[in-house]
Structures are given as C-alpha cells and as structure tokens.
Amino acid sequence: MTGQIRSELLKVRTTRTVWALTALAVGFVALSTVANSYFVTAGVQAAADAGSAEIFRSVLASISTSGAQVAPLCLGILLLTAEFRHNTITATLLAEPRREVVVAAKVVAILVVGAGIAVAATVVGLAIALPWLGLDGVAVPSAGELPLIVLGNFLVLVLYGLLGLGLGTVVRNQVVAVVVGVVFVTTVEPLLVLAITGLRFLRPLGGVAAYLPGEAASALQRTVSVAQDPGALHQLPMLAGGLVLLGYGLALLGLGTRFSVSRDIT
Amino acid sequence: MSVIEIRGLSKRFGTTLAVDDLSFEVEQGDVTGFLGPNGAGKTTTLRALLGLVEPDRGWLRLNGRRYQDLASPGRQVGAVLESASFHPARTARNHLRVLAAVEGLPDRRVDEVLALVGLAEVARGKVGGFSFGMRQRLGLAAALLGDPRVLVLDEPANGLDPEGIRWLREFLRSFAGRGGTVLISSHVLAEIAQTADRVVIIGQGRKLADAPLAELTTRPAGPVRVRSPQAGRLAAALAGDGIVVERGDEDGLLLVSGGSAAAVGELAAREGVVVHELVAERSTLEQVFFELTTQATAHATSPPAPGGPAPGPPAAGRGDAGEGPDAEGGAA
Numbered sequence: 001m002t003g004q005i006r007s008e009l010l011k012v013r014t015t016r017t018v019w020a021l022t023a024l025a026v027g028f029v030a031l032s033t034v035a036n037s038y039f040v041t042a043g044v045q046a047a048a049d050a051g052s053a054e055i056f057r058s059v060l061a062s063i064s065t066s067g068a069q070v071a072p073l074c075l076g077i078l079l080l081t082a083e084f085r086h087n088t089i090t091a092t093l094l095a096e097p098r099r100e101v102v103v104a105a106k107v108v109a110i111l112v113v114g115a116g117i118a119v120a121a122t123v124v125g126l127a128i129a130l131p132w133l134g135l136d137g138v139a140v141p142s143a144g145e146l147p148l149i150v151l152g153n154f155l156v157l158v159l160y161g162l163l164g165l166g167l168g169t170v171v172r173n174q175v176v177a178v179v180v181g182v183v184f185v186t187t188v189e190p191l192l193v194l195a196i197t198g199l200r201f202l203r204p205l206g207g208v209a210a211y212l213p214g215e216a217a218s219a220l221q222r223t224v225s226v227a228q229d230p231g232a233l234h235q236l237p238m239l240a241g242g243l244v245l246l247g248y249g250l251a252l253l254g255l256g257t258r259f260s261v262s263r264d265i266t
Numbered sequence: 267m268s269v270i271e272i273r274g275l276s277k278r279f280g281t282t283l284a285v286d287d288l289s290f291e292v293e294q295g296d297v298t299g300f301l302g303p304n305g306a307g308k309t310t311t312l313r314a315l316l317g318l319v320e321p322d323r324g325w326l327r328l329n330g331r332r333y334q335d336l337a338s339p340g341r342q343v344g345a346v347l348e349s350a351s352f353h354p355a356r357t358a359r360n361h362l363r364v365l366a367a368v369e370g371l372p373d374r375r376v377d378e379v380l381a382l383v384g385l386a387e388v389a390r391g392k393v394g395g396f397s398f399g400m401r402q403r404l405g406l407a408a409a410l411l412g413d414p415r416v417l418v419l420d421e422p423a424n425g426l427d428p429e430g431i432r433w434l435r436e437f438l439r440s441f442a443g444r445g446g447t448v449l450i451s452s453h454v455l456a457e458i459a460q461t462a463d464r465v466v467i468i469g470q471g472r473k474l475a476d477a478p479l480a481e482l483t484t485r486p487a488g489p490v491r492v493r494s495p496q497a498g499r500l501a502a503a504l505a506g507d508g509i510v511v512e513r514g515d516e517d518g519l520l521l522v523s524g525g526s527a528a529a530v531g532e533l534a535a536r537e538g539v540v541v542h543e544l545v546a547e548r549s550t551l552e553q554v555f556f557e558l559t560t561q562a563t564a565h566a567t568s569p570p571a572p573g574g575p576a577p578g579p580p581a582a583g584r585g586d587a588g589e590g591p592d593a594e595g596g597a598a
Contacts, residue, residue: 007367014360015353087351090318091361091408094345095368097317097334265318266279266310 004096004105008079012113017078022117025071025157029121032066033059033128041136053141059133060149061221063125064118064156069217072114072157073181076164079106080261081174090265103257106165114161118154126150148238152220155242159220160185162249163213169256189214210234216244269294269416269447270315275324276471277310284310286471288324292449292464297442299462299479300451303559307471308451309348312420315449316345328416340369344409345418346402354394358385358404361393362411369412379407384433398425406434417441419450423457435461459483459551467558474558482554489521490530493543500539507533518542 012018036059062068080103083089096102130140140146164181171177189212196202196209209215219241236244270292277285285307292298302308313319315326317333326332328343336342352361362376380389383403393401402425409417417438423431431454438448438461452458458465458479465482467475475482489512494500497518501511509525522530527546534541549557 003368003370006370007364010360010364010367011353014357014364015355082353086353088353090347090351091365093318094316094347095340095365097336097339262320264313264320266313 001101001105004101005108007092007095008105008109009112012075012079012109017082018075018113021071021075022120025068025117025121026124028067028070029063029124030128032062032068033125034132036062037129037132037136041133041138051141052139053145055133055138056129056141056146057149057221057223059129060125060153061218061223062129063121063150063153064160064221065214065217067186068117068121069157069160070182070185072110072117072161073164073167073185074178075113075117076110076161076166077168077177077181078174079110079165080168080256081172081177084172085174093265099261100257103169103253103261107162107253110161110165111158114158115154117161118157121157122150122154125153149221152222152238152242156217156220156245159242159245159249160213160217163245163252166249166252166256169261170252170259172260185214207234210236211244213245213248216241216248220245267294268292269329270418270449271325271327272311272315273325275311275314275326276322277307277314277319277324278322279310284471285314285321288468288471288473290466290473290476292447294447295442295445296463297438297448297450297461299458299465300449300468301453301455301458301465301555302451302468302474304453306468306559308468309420310471311468312345312347312418312449312451316343316347316418318347338369338412340365340412340414342412342414343416343418344412344414346405346409346420346422348420348424352393352396352401352404355392357390357392358396358407359389361404362408365408366411371411375411379410382410383407399427399430402426403430415446417446417448417450419448421452422450423452423454431457455550455552455555465551467555469559474561475554479551482549483551484548488547489523490525490527491543491545491547492520492522492530492534492541493518494520494534494539494541496539499537500534500541503533503537503539504530 040055040059083092092102093099096105134140141149167181168174168177171180192212193209193215196205210219216236219236220238222235222238235241268291272291273289275285275288276283288307288311300308300311310319314321314324315328315333328336333339333343356364359376359380362379363373366373366376377386377389380386383406385400385403385407388396388400393404396404402422406422409419423434426434435457438450442448442463450458450461462479465475465477465479466473491514492500493514493516495518497513497520501513501520504511504520504522504525507525509529510523512521512523513519514521525533527544531541531544534544
C-alpha cells in the first residue's frame with residue numbers, strides 16, 4: 001500500500017498538470033481576494049454594518065470558492081481518468097492487481113495533493129487579504145475565528161479533490177468527467193441555487209438546496225453563497241457541511257469502485 | 267512443474283464468445299508459443315490470466331495462485347500486453363520509476379532495465395516522442411523491472427526492428443535457459459518457430475493444438491522430392507516397387523508419395539541411379555497453423571441452429587497434434 005501511494009504521488013509529480021492547475025488556483029485566489037477586499041472595504045456602509053469576522057469570512061472565501069476549487073476537482077478527476085485515457089491503467093493494475101488498493105492509494109494521493117494546493121491558495125489569500133483589510137482598518141477577528149475560517153476553506157479544497165476522484169471513478173471518460181464536473185460546479189449549481197432563492201415557488205426547496213456540494217462548501221466557510229439574503233437558504237452547521245461534502249466524495253468513490261473500476265480492462 | 271495453469275477458461279463479450287473452455291499449462295523453463303489468428307482469443311486469455319479481465323468461468327493460476335493473490339506480482343511475473351501504453355508527457359525513466367515505486371525498487375534498477383533494453387540514451391525523453399519499437403522496448407523494460415521468473419508477452423515482437431527481434435529471441439532463450447518460464451503470443455510464426463519449445467494454437471476461442479514444437483513440425487508433409495539426371499530410370503524402378511511417382515514441373519524432378527526418403531534413397535543406390543537432391547519435406551509451423559485454423563474457421567461458418575445439437579467437437583485438431591487431456595475445470 002505504501003508503495004502504491006508513493007507510485008501515485010510520483011505519477012502526479014511527473015507530469016506538469018499539477019503545476020498548471022495549482023497556478024490556476026492561485027491565480028483565481030489572487031484575483032478574487034483582490035476584488036473581494038476592494039468591494040468590501042470600498043462599500044463604507046457594508047463595512048460599518050458587518051462585523052470584522054463576517055468581512056474576513058466573505059473575503060477569505062476566495063481561497064476556496066473563487067474557482068480555485070476547480071483545481072483539486074480536476075486533479076481528482078484526472079488521477080483516474082488519465083489512466084484510462086492513456087491506457088496506463090493496464091500497467092498500474094499489472095503492478096497492483098487489487099483495484100481497491102489502487103483506488104485507496106489514489107484517495108491518499110488526492111488528499112495530499114489537495115492539501116498542497118490548499119496551502120498555496122491559503123498563503124496567497126492571506127498575503128493579500130490581511131494587509132489590505134488591515135490598511136482599511138478592519139480589525140482581525142477575535143482569537144480562534146481566523147484559524148477556523150482558514151480551516152474551513154482548506155477543507156473545501158481538499159474535499160473537492162476527493163469529489164473529483166469520486167466522479168472520475170464513476171465516469172471513466174476523461175473529457176466527459178471534466179466537463180460534467182466543471183460545468184456543474186461553475187454553472188449548474190449556482191443557477192440552481194439562484195433559481196431556488198429567486199423563484200418564490202421554489203423556495204420550499206431551500207432546505208434541500210443546503211445539501212448541494214456548493215452549499216455544503218458555504219457551510220464550511222460559513223458564508224451565505226449567492227444571494228446575500230440569509231433567510232433564503234438554510235445553511236448547515238460547519239461540521240455538517242463538511243460531512244456532506246465528504247459524503248459526496250465517498251459515495252461516488254464507492255459507486256465507482258464497485259461498478260466502474262471493476263470492469264474488464266480490454 | 268506447471269507455472270501457468272489455465273483450465274476451462276470461458277469469456278463472453280456481449281454476443282461474442284471470445285474464449286471457449288480453453289485449457290493448457292505452461293511448464294517451468296519452457297518457452298510456450300501461443301498462436302492463433304486475429305480474434306482467436308489470445309489477448310483475452312492473457313488478460314484474464316493477469317487479472318485484467320474477469321473470466322466467466324475457469325481456473326487460472328500463476329505460480330499456484332490467481333494473479334490478484336500473488337504477493338508482489340511484479341517480482342514474480344512480468345507482462346507485456348499488446349496495447350502497452352504510456353502517458354505521453356512522462357519520460358521513459360519516470361514511467362518506470364512510477365512502476366518501480368509499487369514494489370519499492372530503487373531508481374538504480376530502473377536504469378539497469380533501461381540499459382538492458384537499449385533505451386539508456388533516451389531515458390529522459392518523453393514517451394510521446396518514441397517510435398512504436400521504442401515503446402515496445404519500454405514495455406519490456408517495465409516487465410523486467412522486478413526481475414521476475416515468469417514472462418507473459420502479448421505480441422512483443424510487434425514493431426521491433428530485425429535487430430530488436432533478434433535481441434528479444436536471444437533474451438528469451440537465455441531467460442528460459444536460466445529456468446525462466448515464458449508464455450508468448452505472436453503472429454510472427456517464424457519467430458515462434460525459432461524460439462518456442464512448445465506451441466498452443468487456438469482458433470475461435472478453442473484449443474486446436476497443444477504440443478511440443480518438434481512434434482508439430484516433424485510430421486512429413488507432402489511427397490518426397492527427388493531430383494536425378496536419370497529420372498526416367500528411377501521412376502520406373504520406383505513404380506516397379508509399387509510406389510506412386512509423379513513427374514515434377516521441372517526437368518528431372520520426381521515427386522514420390524507412398525515411400526519414405528530412406529526407401530527412395532536405398533532403391534536409388536540399388537539401381538545405381540545418380541541422385542542430386544532428395545528431400546522429405548516436413549511441415550512448417552506455418553503449414554500446421556493454417557491447416558488447423560482454416561479447419562476451425564470452416565466449422566464456425568456453419569453454426570448450428572440456436573439450441574440445436576452441437577456439430578461434434580469443433581476441429582479438435584489431428585490426433586498427433588494432441589488435444590491435451592482436459593483437466594477438470596473448476597470455477598475460480
């Protein structure tokens with residue numbers, strides 16, 4: 001198992017994809033943190049109304065849901081689908097024929113790599129937000145709050161990686177899996193949430209919407225996602241949000257390992 | 267000792283029965299050629315043996331275990347499969363390092379096998395830029411990483427240049443000479459004829475022959491060829507002994523059936539006839555192959571009505587080709 005994990009990490013390190021996606025994530029974080037810091041502090045009223053914890057939460061949400069979550073998501077998807085695309089799955093399974101061991105090693109790999117991306121994103125986000133908000137006179141929130149915000153965003157990134165790996169085990173076709181994953185996260189889900197919060201007759205679905213992956217991520221960040229209307233959506237507690245996101249990843253992994261990865265390699 | 271055992275393997279893909287109740291064994295120290303026309307079920311058999319394809323039925327063992335149950339399979343069995351594939355952006359060396367990591371093999375071993383297959387110079391080149399033959403060598407390097415005692419090779423000579431083919435042949439011979447066991451599928455019959463100790467031929471997913479190579483290729487095939495400047499006298503003498511003689515299409519050539527080369531030679535000596543050429547043609551592997559596989563195809567083109575009685579044993583091969591005794595199959 002440790003050999004297989006080492007092999008999986010080496011696979012990630014020996015192509016450029018991981019660096020490209022990390023750069024993409026960091027870019028998203030930087031742009032979004034700058035924009036968020038600017039808008040939060042430029043709106044004098046908003047700054048006066050909101051407590052500093054709330055400002056920090058909304059600005060630092062850039063670390064994970066600025067589009068940066070797409071990086072671990074795609075990396076998770078690629079970890080398995082690239083093996084089928086280039087047929088390296090044959091060599092992988094000859095070296096380790098127990099497929100569940102291969103999947104388990106990939107889970108460890110994506111957690112490690114996701115954590116790496118999360119560290120980079122966090123460093124960039126904090127490096128921009130802390131001085132900027134400080135100069136604008138927003139006090140750093142009380143002890144314990146800042147680490148909790150950082151932890152929430154960190155977990156969002158790591159869990160999106162797991163979600164991607166899960167999706168990749170279910171949908172072995174690389175292009176389909178990436179398109180489905182990215183379009184869902186960046187378009188379908190925000191539109192769904194917008195519809196639920198905006199359309200009166202869909203409002204009763206607010207409770208269900210809280211269990212969407214993006215809303216579970218918002219729960220981890222403890223921000224209100226699309227509409228700045230706290231009454232529109234029920235939000236899960238932070239821990240529950242984390243468990244929901246973890247649940248999606250594990251459910252997909254279970255399904256994919258049982259029904260898709262187990263198929264004949266011809 | 268049987269290193270590889272395949273008993274009663276059947277595998278269906280959709281409506282196609284790819285492998286149909288196939289059984290054979292590979293003994294330690296043997297190079298066994300695994301032959302059959304395209305679509306005969308060779309690749310499916312090898313993939314089932316290596317745990318990549320789940321058999322519908324059958325008992326498959328390598329070193330006494332299922333491949334999935336081998337401890338450190340890479341150190342026991344090396345495999346090259348037809349669609350050997352690589353991530354194009356990864357270098358040859360990194361491709362092997364990824365595989366070496368599974369068994370905890372050092373980078374030194376990676377460099378050793380790269381040198382062994384003649385890829386040391388391009389070790390740090392991306393596989394995407396490799397020729398087919400170079401990829402094939404890289405596939406072999408991967409198979410050899412764990413220094414296994416058993417090799418399972420699916421069309422390994424494919425894409426190799428003549429130099430590479432000769433290298434492979436010599437490598438396999440010395441590998442088997444050191445007690446290693448090889449199961450090798452190929453459509454290059456001449457290659458197998460030069461390398462294998464034993465041959466298994468399949469067609470339409472069924473076994474057609476399973477015998478030592480020598481046994482398959484020492485059967486006399488066709489008439490004895492005799493060339494003599496005194497062909498007329500010889501023909502008359504042979505005919506006088508009741509042996510059937512035909513005139514060949516060349517001057518002085520006789521085709522003798524019903525008598526061995528030895529009989530013809532003795533008669534010629536007795537009669538004092540000069541003989542320039544005396545050849546008892548043996549069947550080549552190629553002849554045996556086509557003989558068996560065309561029979562199988564002929565059977566398959568007239569299938570029984572669904573649910574109807576089966577048309578007897580399909581092309582069980584000739585008696586001397588020896589359908590090995592079917593071991594008792596058991597679901598794995």
